[in-house]
Amino acid sequence: MTSPVRADTPALFRYVLRLGDLSLVLGQRLGEWVGHAPALEEELGLANVALDLVGQARLLLTYAGEVEGRGRGEDEIAFLREHGDYLNAILAEQPNGDFGQTIVRQVLVDAFQLELYRSMTTSTDERLAAIAAKSVKEVLYHLRYSSGWLVRLGDGTEESHARVQSALDTLWPYTVELFAEDELDRTMADRGVAPRLSDVHTAWLRHIDEILAEATLQRPEDRPYSWYGKRGQHSEHLGYILAEMQHLQRTYPGARW
Amino acid sequence: MSSVRAESRDPALAPADASVPPAAPVPVDASVPTAQKRLSLAWRALAAVEDPEIPALNIVDLGLIRFVRLQCDGTLDVGLSPTYVGCPATEVIRRSVERALSNAGVGAFALTQVLSPAWTSDWMTPDGRRKLESYGIAPPDRPAASMRDVLRNARPVGCPRCRSTDTECISEFGSTPCKALHRCRTCLEPFEYFKCI
Numbered sequence: 118m119t120s121p122v123r124a125d126t127p128a129l130f131r132y133v134l135r136l137g138d139l140s141l142v143l144g145q146r147l148g149e150w151v152g153h154a155p156a157l158e159e160e161l162g163l164a165n166v167a168l169d170l171v172g173q174a175r176l177l178l179t180y181a182g183e184v185e186g187r188g189r190g191e192d193e194i195a196f197l198r199e200h201g202d203y204l205n206a207i208l209a210e211q212p213n214g215d216f217g218q219t220i221v222r223q224v225l226v227d228a229f230q231l232e233l234y235r236s237m238t239t240s241t242d243e244r245l246a247a248i249a250a251k252s253v254k255e256v257l258y259h260l261r262y263s264s265g266w267l268v269r270l271g272d273g274t275e276e277s278h279a280r281v282q283s284a285l286d287t288l289w290p291y292t293v294e295l296f297a298e299d300e301l302d303r304t305m306a307d308r309g310v311a312p313r314l315s316d317v318h319t320a321w322l323r324h325i326d327e328i329l330a331e332a333t334l335q336r337p338e339d340r341p342y343s344w345y346g347k348r349g350q351h352s353e354h355l356g357y358i359l360a361e362m363q364h365l366q367r368t369y370p371g372a373r374w
Numbered sequence: 375m376s377s378v379r380a381e382s383r384d385p386a387l388a389p390a391d392a393s394v395p396p397a398a399p400v401p402v403d404a405s406v407p408t409a410q411k412r413l414s415l416a417w418r419a420l421a422a423v424e425d426p427e428i429p430a431l432n433i434v435d436l437g438l439i440r441f442v443r444l445q446c447d448g449t450l451d452v453g454l455s456p457t458y459v460g461c462p463a464t465e466v467i468r469r470s471v472e473r474a475l476s477n478a479g480v481g482a483f484a485l486t487q488v489l490s491p492a493w494t495s496d497w498m499t500p501d502g503r504r505k506l507e508s509y510g511i512a513p514p515d516r517p518a519a520s521m522r523d524v525l526r527n528a529r530p531v532g533c534p535r536c537r538s539t540d541t542e543c544i545s546e547f548g549s550t551p552c553k554a555l556h557r558c559r560t561c562l563e564p565f566e567y568f569k570c571i
Contacts, residue, residue: 168551246490254494
């Protein structure tokens with residue numbers, strides 16, 4: 118097993134992987150809806166968001182490969198890494214559940230990416246600043262879509278309300294990891310590469326509270342957690358995602374379009 | 375892939391050999407177009423490249439060409455922005471641009487992907503907006519002033535067929551990343567709207 122992600126791996130490489138893997142894994146998850154969405158319009162919506170996320174991941178993983186300097190390109194990084202080398206927060210890999218649960222997960226991540234990227238447009242790292250400037254516009258549109266649905270479902274029927282509230286209760290504990298600042302996050306913030314996660318958290322919570330109020334949903338309490346996707350400790354779900362996503366490259370190494 | 379070098383380099387335009395004293399006169403080859411000529415050839419060639427998904431528009435109408443400039447080494451540097459980072463048309467456009475510039479005989483050129491400042495639908499030219507509307511796609515609204523606007527307040531989109539503003543959004547996303555689906559309540563026709571981003 119190749120394990121490039123060790124404590125002595127350059128900090129910037131690991132940090133860019135965190136960003137890129139979040140987009141890649143969530144994009145792959147959303148892609149699972151193709152052929153199964155409740156309506157054609159929603160299938161288009163989810164697939165379009167997935168496409169944007171994979172686009173972000175391409176830019177980020179290409180950059181990660183350049184930072185690493187070992188000649189790995191975006192495809193090699195996306196398709197030939199192992200489970201423990203993925204550094205996405207584990208919220209991204211949580212199952213789609215029903216449409217409501219997918220929408221709840223999307224609102225939580227969209228609002229996070231919106232505030233993260235918005236601050237990152239002034240990053241000292243010019244490449245990340247450029248990627249953030251491009252992505253923030255798309256993410257804003259994603260949040261418009263996902264929050265619109267959350268309001269409709271939460272403030273909808275008794276059944277839809279109960280389902281999205283239950284999805285929110287299930288997924289909320291995984292949001293804590295997004296804002297848990299570790300040494301890597303701190304190093305990046307100190308260098309001006311990334312914003313302080315506490316600032317991102319404050320802004321994120323403002324969006325979430327506003328959306329939840331309109332959706333007549335209750336915000337669950339934060340709880341301590343014992344996972345760490347950002348360091349490569351994942352739930353069992355990631356393995357299945359990778360098996361599907363990496364199958365082609367591992368069966369036909371070097372296959373290209 | 376922030377910078378993509380084109381393979382077809384014209385040897386006549388290669389950088390001068392460093393061993394040649396700078397004062398030495400550069401031999402003039404009459405077959406090489408002047409800088410001004412190369413720039414105008416390039417712009418003309420670019421304006422002939424259609425968007426693969428909305429053929430009514432060319433890539434200059436869309437505001438995708440950020441600059442065409444002559445580098446000191448004689449290379450023509452062409453800045454190209456993607457509309458959406460995951461848009462599959464981006465690759466097609468890049469290849470079309472390479473082909474168009476090669477065929478136009480602009481000499482050595484290089485394509486640079488420009489992400490920042492990010493492309494906005496506001497860069498679509500007035501001509502592009504007119505072409506889009508007559509093609510049956512409602513042109514993008516002006517960018518919203520604030521995030522609240524974007525999240526809450528979708529301003530009414532005019533129907534490209536009957537001009538009615540009594541329209542509704544059916545889906546925030548459409549057949550390509552850059553479009554949304556709307557329907558006109560007056561003439562009852564569904565239509566596409568070029569998203570404002």
